[in-house]
């Protein structure tokens with residue numbers, strides 16, 4: 209099942225497809241030896257709403273440790289650029305994801321600083337995949353706010 213999230217006043221909805229969710233879950237840090245994983249989210253803007261349809265996963269060049277993921281590989285941006293071309297300029301870089309070694313994750317101070325520096329001046333999504341649940345945030349171009357999951 210896809211997952212639907214929204215901001216507090218339900219003016220922005222974000223649909224995350226099932227393939228994306230299962231890839232996120234496949235990277236959960238269920239074992240103590242597993243490092244953080246991460247990548248970028250790819251999808252489409254639909255008016256004020258977003259559809260997340262794909263993501264990139266760790267590649268050679270990324271730095272992974274138990275408590276940090278540094279996206280250093282050029283492959284993430286290359287995949288985003290190729291997807292943009294192949295989709296007739298509809299699918300683009302829509303956000304950032306990484307895992308946490310905690311059951312119910314929340315952003316670290318470093319996460320918030322990173323996003324504040326890195327995220328562009330347009331609507332974006334951030335996802336932290338924990339061991340049991342996910343934390344979602346919606347970046348409005350200026351400010352990041354926790355998003356809520358809409359139950360089906």
Ligand SMILES: [Zn+2]
Pocket residue numbers: 306307308315316319336
């Ligand atoms: Zn983090």
